Structure formats: structure tokens, C-alpha cells
Amino acid sequence: MRQEYTWISRCLVKQSDINGITHRYTIQIACNANDDVDLHRRLRDLAANQDFVIEAIEYSRLIQDHLDKLDYYDHESIQLASQSAQHGYALGQLTATNDTSSGINHDHPSLLNIDEYPVTHKKDPTKPSWQQPWIDPAVKKVIFDHSLNAQLKTYLLIDATSRNAITSTFDLGEYDDLPIQSLYSGALAQELKQQAPYLLDVTLNAQQLSNNEDVPRFHRDFFSKHWGQHTGIFFHSSEPMDKLARHLKKFIKIRNNEGQWFYFRFFDPRTMNHYLQSIQRWPQRIAKWYGAQQGTELIKAILCEDQSGSLLKRYQLIPDHTLNHGGQIELTETEFQFFQDYRWQHNKQLIETELKNDFPLETQQMSHQQFSLWCDEGKHKGYTTPRALYDYCYSALMAQTHNFDLSEIEHYLSEQTTSHLEKSKLLYQSTKDAVERYTSGSTR
Incomplete structure (x- = not known):
């Protein structure tokens, strides 16, 4: 042996x-x-x-x-x-291990077909305003053309709060030619009428698809004023609106595994894009969202605009007869981490955009990675709010542009007993003063 x-x-x-x-x-x-x-x-x-x-x-x-x-x-x-x-x-x-960079179950096959369609809505200079296309033709086909499946309908889930910020008033009552249903019930539907999510049947028939003059006013208004403003997401389903509404109600308020309840604003396309990308390889969660049961699904596809409205993304369920939904959904710590990562990436993008708008010459040759690095540094140093991060990144940009040592200013600020927000304001002002000295040639 x-x-x-x-x-x-x-x-x-x-x-x-x-x-x-x-x-x-x-x-x-x-x-x-x-x-x-x-x-x-x-x-x-x-x-x-x-x-x-x-x-x-x-x-x-x-x-x-x-x-x-x-x-x-x-x-x-x-x-x-x-x-x-x-x-x-x-x-x-x-x-x-803390690797959440590639999504949940990132080595499993995806359960969704994810297609992207560029949105390039152009006016026809040869036609008068009332004959102008109200939507990009390719996008219209993807969202509304169901000639291959006459039973399929197009629904739109609207976030009234975001919509009201654009219209300055609650205007859904003005469109009496469309079926509309609140996802809130009873007294809550009346109390939060102007904040509730609403499901609308926006299906177009063949005549409306072929003749722009027959398109409802709501459709024209949505794609001219609200597309790209993150006010709603689309669904394809063969089921009636009330059945889809009952299904979507399940996701408005979700608890975590400790029993705490959270409102889930999944009807914001920015949130839904990120969430579907994250869970595309998670059978239980995909089955629940799409209502997959015994080879059928309540939702055929979910369609969302991207951050800028220049892209339409369609998340279509891959036929899988083994998917079966059941039980309640609890948000896991992994999902919360994805939402935190999304918010952090979103804030970094906002700061980069603002700095490029405010200082186009100084940022002309700056890479996306450099902005991301400055944001990460700022967060590590305690500048956690978007305003404070902007101040830190501004200071780093000016120090690099005008070739002065930012650490001297930071050392001075480290001795101040102020909040991080007040400290970021001092950092911004101190940097601004330093720029004025260096550009004027003064060494005082």
C-alpha cells in the first residue's frame, strides 16, 4: 500500500x-x-x-x-x-468572492435574445409637418408591427411621475381613445393618481401602421416629447391588459430576504435595461418576470430605450419549455449590489458629461477611463455625493491641466473639521483660486 x-x-x-x-x-x-x-x-x-x-x-x-x-x-x-x-x-x-462584473450566473447560457435597434428619426424635407413620420420606421416595425402574429399586442407601462415632469401636469386623462389601467388599486389609485404607474394598450392596427394620419395623438406625443426621457417601457403580450396588469403589480413592491419592503421602479427603462442584462442567465427570475409556465409565457418581449434614446433594446425570451415560475420574489443581496453598481456607473457618466460640457477644451483629449479613475479616487477619499465627486474631479482636471500639486490643497483640507460636502466646496474654491494664480503668473 x-x-x-x-x-x-x-x-x-x-x-x-x-x-x-x-x-x-x-x-x-x-x-x-x-x-x-x-x-x-x-x-x-x-x-x-x-x-x-x-x-x-x-x-x-x-x-x-x-x-x-x-x-x-x-x-x-x-x-x-x-x-x-x-x-x-x-x-x-x-x-x-466579490466578482459581480459580468452579471448573475455569468457562465450560464442566456435565456434572452437581446437585440438593439438604432433610432435615427429624420424628417422628410419634401413633406409638410402633418405628413412627417412620427417615429423611426425601423423602430415602428419592431414595436408595433405584429403582422406575423396577429394575436400579439403592444403595451406601454408609463411612470406618471417622470411623465408629469415633462408635461407639467397629469395629462393621461386627455387620451380617452386608449385603454388605460393604473397598477395601483382602490383608494391608493386615487390618492396617488398623479404618481402611479399606468399600463396602456398602444397596439396599432394595419390601417394605423400604413397611414400616419390615422395614428392616435398619444403615439405622436410620446415619440416626439417623451422618447429618450425615461418615462416608460413597452411589452409584447398575447394576453389581455388586465391579466398583464395583475402580473406587473407583483413587482412594484418587493421585499428582501430580511423582510424589508422596497418600491421597485422597474418601469424606468434605465433601471430595466440594467436589471434584465444582470438576470438574463437566472432561470427562476426570468421565468417569474416573463410569466413562463409549461412552455408558454405571458410576456413575449420587453422593449426599452437606452440612456440617450438613440437605441431601442428588445429582450425576447428564448423558447424554453423547462422554465416554470412560482412563489414570491425576494430581492437578494446580489441584486442590490447590481443596483448599487448601476447607480455608481450612472453617477460617473453624469460627472463626465458635465465636466465635458463645462470644460470642452480641457477635456478634449481626456479618456473615459481617466474620468472613471478620478471618480473612484474621489469616492475612496470620502466624496460620495454627485456634487462632491464633481468638485473632486474638477480639481483633478485643473491640477493636471495647469500642472500644479493638488496634494497641497488636500493636505490643507484634511486639517479642516467640516463635512465632506463643505470640504468639497472648499476644494473647488481652493482649486479655482489656484488656477487663477497659475494662469495669471502669480506665485503668491
């Missing part, structure tokens, strides 16, 4: 929870084996018995070789090796 040795291995493993989310961990494992081939076989068998999968083995060393490489006392490895000598193996603690 060949002699067995005790080995220490550090492994990257993955494991799926009851919600179907794949989580990744690192774990230290002590295991008895004859050689490294025997060790790897035993590690795979051990992982299978523990309901996780080994994705990679960072290292495997004999326990003494492992300890010799370290310049500290590795109590955990010694304890695991002792347990392994008695029982054949020992498992350390699972330590979660």
Missing part, C-alpha cells in the same frame, strides 16, 4: 443557492493522498459530496512545503492538516 501524505489546497469553487444564483468562493482544503493525481481525484469527489463544484485549484502543496513558504504562523492550515490526518480530509471556511 502506497504511503499517503497530507496536502493543503486552495480552491475556487461555485455553489448554487435555493434561488438559483451561482455564488463563488475560495476555500482551503486539507486532504490525504498518495500523489497530486490522486489528490485532484479526491478533491473532485469531495466537492461533489459537498454540493459545490471546483472551478480552479490555485495551489496544492504538501503541508510542510506549504508552511515553509510562509513567513507567518498559519494556524488554520495546521488545524486542517491535523483534522485531515485523522479523518482523511478537512474543509476550511468558504470565503465569498
Whole structure:
């Protein structure tokens, strides 16, 4: 019988929870084996018995070789090796990795077909205003043309709060030629009439598709005033409006796994784009959103404009007869992390845009990565609000443009007992004063 040795291995493993989310961990494992081939076989068998999968083995060393490489006392490895000598193996603690960059279950196949359509709405100079196209022809075809499926309807879910900011008043009551239904019920529907989300049946018939003069006024108003303003998202469904409304109501208020309730503004296309991209490989969540059950789905596709309105994105469910929705949805910590990442990326983009608008010459040759780096630096230094981050990035931009040392100003500010917002204002003003001195040639 060949002699067995005790080995220490550090492994990257993955494991799926009851919600179907794949989580990744690192774990230290002590295991008895004859050689490294025997060790790897035993590690795979051990992982299978523990309901996780080994994705990679960072290292495997004999326990003494492992300890010799370290310049500290590795109590955990010694304890695991002792347990392994008695029982054949020992498992350390699972330590979660924080890789959320590629979405939930990023190594699983996507359950959605995601198509993008450029929006290039151009006027025809040969036609009068009343004959001008009210929508980009390609976008009209994607959203409204159901000639291949006569049962399919187009619905629009509107955020009344965002819409009212553009119209300055609640105007949905003016369009009495369209079926409209609030997603709030009872007294709440009346109390929050001007803030509620509303579902509208905006399906167009063949005559309306072919003749611009027959298009309802609402459609013209929406695509001329509200497209690109993040006021709603579209759905394709063969089901009646009341059934779709009941389905969408389930997502307005969602609790987390600790029982806290949150309002989910999924009818903002910016939020929905990010969310669908994140969950496209998560069977349980996709099945719930699309109402997939026994080979059918309540929602065929969800369509959202992008940040600028220059792109239409269609998220269409790939036919999968194994998807079945059930139970209530609870927002997981992974999803909250995605929303936080989205908000952070959104804030960075806003700051970059504002700086480019305010200082076009200074930012002309500046890369997107540079703005992102400044934002990350500012956040690390405690400038967490958009206003404070703008002030920090402005200061970094001016220091680089005019070649002065920003650390001197920061050292002065570190001695001030003020809030971060007040400190950012001081940073902005101090930088502005420094720019004036340097550009005037003064060294005072």
C-alpha cells in the first residue's frame, strides 16, 4: 500500500443557492493522498459530496512545503492538516468572492435574445409637418408591427411621475381613445393618481401602421416629447391588459430576504435595461418576470430605450419549455449590489458629461477611463455625493491641466473639521483660486 501524505489546497469553487444564483468562493482544503493525481481525484469527489463544484485549484502543496513558504504562523492550515490526518480530509471556511462584473450566473447560457435597434428619426424635407413620420420606421416595425402574429399586442407601462415632469401636469386623462389601467388599486389609485404607474394598450392596427394620419395623438406625443426621457417601457403580450396588469403589480413592491419592503421602479427603462442584462442567465427570475409556465409565457418581449434614446433594446425570451415560475420574489443581496453598481456607473457618466460640457477644451483629449479613475479616487477619499465627486474631479482636471500639486490643497483640507460636502466646496474654491494664480503668473 502506497504511503499517503497530507496536502493543503486552495480552491475556487461555485455553489448554487435555493434561488438559483451561482455564488463563488475560495476555500482551503486539507486532504490525504498518495500523489497530486490522486489528490485532484479526491478533491473532485469531495466537492461533489459537498454540493459545490471546483472551478480552479490555485495551489496544492504538501503541508510542510506549504508552511515553509510562509513567513507567518498559519494556524488554520495546521488545524486542517491535523483534522485531515485523522479523518482523511478537512474543509476550511468558504470565503465569498466579490466578482459581480459580468452579471448573475455569468457562465450560464442566456435565456434572452437581446437585440438593439438604432433610432435615427429624420424628417422628410419634401413633406409638410402633418405628413412627417412620427417615429423611426425601423423602430415602428419592431414595436408595433405584429403582422406575423396577429394575436400579439403592444403595451406601454408609463411612470406618471417622470411623465408629469415633462408635461407639467397629469395629462393621461386627455387620451380617452386608449385603454388605460393604473397598477395601483382602490383608494391608493386615487390618492396617488398623479404618481402611479399606468399600463396602456398602444397596439396599432394595419390601417394605423400604413397611414400616419390615422395614428392616435398619444403615439405622436410620446415619440416626439417623451422618447429618450425615461418615462416608460413597452411589452409584447398575447394576453389581455388586465391579466398583464395583475402580473406587473407583483413587482412594484418587493421585499428582501430580511423582510424589508422596497418600491421597485422597474418601469424606468434605465433601471430595466440594467436589471434584465444582470438576470438574463437566472432561470427562476426570468421565468417569474416573463410569466413562463409549461412552455408558454405571458410576456413575449420587453422593449426599452437606452440612456440617450438613440437605441431601442428588445429582450425576447428564448423558447424554453423547462422554465416554470412560482412563489414570491425576494430581492437578494446580489441584486442590490447590481443596483448599487448601476447607480455608481450612472453617477460617473453624469460627472463626465458635465465636466465635458463645462470644460470642452480641457477635456478634449481626456479618456473615459481617466474620468472613471478620478471618480473612484474621489469616492475612496470620502466624496460620495454627485456634487462632491464633481468638485473632486474638477480639481483633478485643473491640477493636471495647469500642472500644479493638488496634494497641497488636500493636505490643507484634511486639517479642516467640516463635512465632506463643505470640504468639497472648499476644494473647488481652493482649486479655482489656484488656477487663477497659475494662469495669471502669480506665485503668491
